[in-house]
Amino acid sequence: MYSEKVMEHFKNPHNLGEIKDADGIGKIGNPTCGDIMWCYIKVRKNEKGKEILKDIKVKTFGCVAAIATSSMITDLAMGRTLEEAKKLTKDNVKDALQGLPKIKVHCSNLAADALHKAIEDYENKKKKDNQKN
Amino acid sequence: MYEEIEKMKVYMDNAATTRVDDEVFEEMKPYFTEKYGNASSLHSFGQEAHEIMEISREKIAKLINAEPKEIIFTSGGSESDNMAIKGIMWKNKDKRDHIITSKIEHPAVLRTCEFLEKHGFDITYVGVDKNGLVNPKEIEDAITDKTNLVSIMHANNEIGTIQPIEEIGKICKEKKVIFHTDAVQTVGKVPIDVKRLDVDLLSASSHKLHGPKGVGFLYVRKGLQIDALIHGGGHESGKRSGTENIPGIVGFGKACEMAMDEMEKRNKKLIMLREKLINCVLEKIPKSYLNGDKEKRLLNNAHFRFDYIEGEALLLRLDMEGIAGSTGSACSTKSLKPSHVLMALGLSPVQSHGSLRLTLSKYNTEAEVDYVLEKLPKVIMDLRSISPLNDTNIDDFPDEDINHGAGEYE
Numbered sequence: 001m002y003s004e005k006v007m008e009h010f011k012n013p014h015n016l017g018e019i020k021d022a023d024g025i026g027k028i029g030n031p032t033c034g035d036i037m038w039c040y041i042k043v044r045k046n047e048k049g050k051e052i053l054k055d056i057k058v059k060t061f062g063c064v065a066a067i068a069t070s071s072m073i074t075d076l077a078m079g080r081t082l083e084e085a086k087k088l089t090k091d092n093v094k095d096a097l098q099g100l101p102k103i104k105v106h107c108s109n110l111a112a113d114a115l116h117k118a119i120e121d122y123e124n125k126k127k128k129d130n131q132k133n
Numbered sequence: 134m135y136e137e138i139e140k141m142k143v144y145m146d147n148a149a150t151t152r153v154d155d156e157v158f159e160e161m162k163p164y165f166t167e168k169y170g171n172a173s174s175l176h177s178f179g180q181e182a183h184e185i186m187e188i189s190r191e192k193i194a195k196l197i198n199a200e201p202k203e204i205i206f207t208s209g210g211s212e213s214d215n216m217a218i219k220g221i222m223w224k225n226k227d228k229r230d231h232i233i234t235s236k237i238e239h240p241a242v243l244r245t246c247e248f249l250e251k252h253g254f255d256i257t258y259v260g261v262d263k264n265g266l267v268n269p270k271e272i273e274d275a276i277t278d279k280t281n282l283v284s285i286m287h288a289n290n291e292i293g294t295i296q297p298i299e300e301i302g303k304i305c306k307e308k309k310v311i312f313h314t315d316a317v318q319t320v321g322k323v324p325i326d327v328k329r330l331d332v333d334l335l336s337a338s339s340h341k342l343h344g345p346k347g348v349g350f351l352y353v354r355k356g357l358q359i360d361a362l363i364h365g366g367g368h369e370s371g372k373r374s375g376t377e378n379i380p381g382i383v384g385f386g387k388a389c390e391m392a393m394d395e396m397e398k399r400n401k402k403l404i405m406l407r408e409k410l411i412n413c414v415l416e417k418i419p420k421s422y423l424n425g426d427k428e429k430r431l432l433n434n435a436h437f438r439f440d441y442i443e444g445e446a447l448l449l450r451l452d453m454e455g456i457a458g459s460t461g462s463a464c465s466t467k468s469l470k471p472s473h474v475l476m477a478l479g480l481s482p483v484q485s486h487g488s489l490r491l492t493l494s495k496y497n498t499e500a501e502v503d504y505v506l507e508k509l510p511k512v513i514m515d516l517r518s519i520s521p522l523n524d525t526n527i528d529d530f531p532d533e534d535i536n537h538g539a540g541e542y543e
Binding site: 010011013016017027034035036037038058059060061062063064066067107108 | 486
């Protein structure tokens with residue numbers, strides 16, 4: 001049912017867990033349908049002065065596909081600039097995993113959304129801090 | 134550091150299917166390549182097949198204290214359920230068009246009832262209490278002068294609860310309503326006496342008791358008129374056409390005979406293993422629960438649920454450790470719907486996600502139970518460590534309200 005790539009990430013997921021002092025947190029999901037993802041990010045500037053994702057971690061409640069997509073999004077986004085990361089789509093995650101079972105495409109492929117929400121959270125916080133200063 | 138125990142292959146999904154007993158397989162073998170006659174043929178090949186079929190029928194009838202003529206061979210449990218319900222409702226459709234069944238029946242019963250509902254029949258679905266038990270009083274109250282059939286399973290295939298079918302049988306007899314029970318999970322495990330149980334129709338399947346797949350039977354009480362589901366050459370007293378599956382029937386007969394001979398010995402071991410499994414899992418793993426009644430439960434069934442994790446992931450992590458089980462989690466099904474049985478217990482979808490069914494057979498050993506008790510807590514701890522849900526925030530997740538960001542799901 002699942003591709004080899006999905007099983008590889010499910011068996012040894014990358015970057016699953018929590019960042020205690022995260023710069024942004026994105027929460028998504030619904031326990032009724034069974035998938036909840038919380039994405040934590042750390043943001044740094046690179047040598048060109050652009051903001052990049054220095055670290056990403058995801059906490060996931062859900063099925064095999066949910067765990068594999070969580071793991072894959074961290075691989076795809078790690079070290080990327082925020083602008084690049086925002087452009088990552090669910091399809092990118094799905095394709096990188098060599099596809100997902102049809103019924104799982106909608107309900108378990110939430111990792112890109114969780115990441116986008118985490119970036120949004122970071123940017124909102126930054127905006128507020130800037131306003132304060 | 135603890136010592137890593139050697140990896141084992143542990144099959145604990147015996148409610149799904151069982152290993153064919155070696156003796157059963159040996160007994161079947163000649164009927165593929167040597168004694169391959171059609172039981173309807175008049176020549177010696179045919180008569181040989183017919184003879185062994187009748188010997189097998191006797192063995193099978195004996196297991197449930199039925200007459201051999203009351204055993205109609207089918208392709209398995211689903212066909213037997215279909216035949217019982219459709220056959221009996223069709224027969225009496227002009228007089229009585231009402232069926233009473235429960236919300237936790239096997240899909241072979243539920244989908245059949247839904248089909249009949251579409252064709253104008255009237256169905257009442259009684260619920261169960263939080264332990265998964267049907268209340269016979271509720272069935273009695275639901276019976277009207279239009280009720281033709283009550284269909285209540287003997288033991289539930291998911292949570293293993295054993296229903297009070299003796300009481301239900303009495304009620305049906307008194308009210309002159311036909312009583313069908315799906316005994317797929319109990320035949321060969323629990324002593325069954327159809328005469329004492331007041332059962333009119335009973336479904337069973339061979340592959341749940343170490344027999345081959347593709348064969349089952351429907352017990353039809355002597356004198357009860359039932360329409361055929363499959364028409365053709367008039368096999369099985371005209372009740373079920375189609376050339377009989379002789380190797381399958383021979384295997385089924387042997388499996389029933391062995392079940393009868395070994396029942397006491399098997400059951401003693403199964404109860405010991407199941408009790409150890411249930412008690413130790415509940416003790417070792419925090420936030421773990423047993424689904425279904427603790428006492429009125431099938432002797433080989435342990436059905437748990439664990440907070441904060443999802444069943445499909447649990448199942449495949451266990452598979453990585455060599456352990457085969459089953460789950461009622463929505464995420465593991467094609468429809469993405471949580472198990473109707475767990476819903477009928479009153480569990481929320483969140484609670485039903487982390488369910489795990491482990492079902493034993495005579496082949497399981499105490500060493501295997503110990504292995505599961507070693508691996509399962511670790512797998513659950515590992516999945517909980519990556520889950521955002523925990524004691525402090527679980528109440529923040531009411532079932533329906535979070536924008537889910539996903540598309541349509543059934």
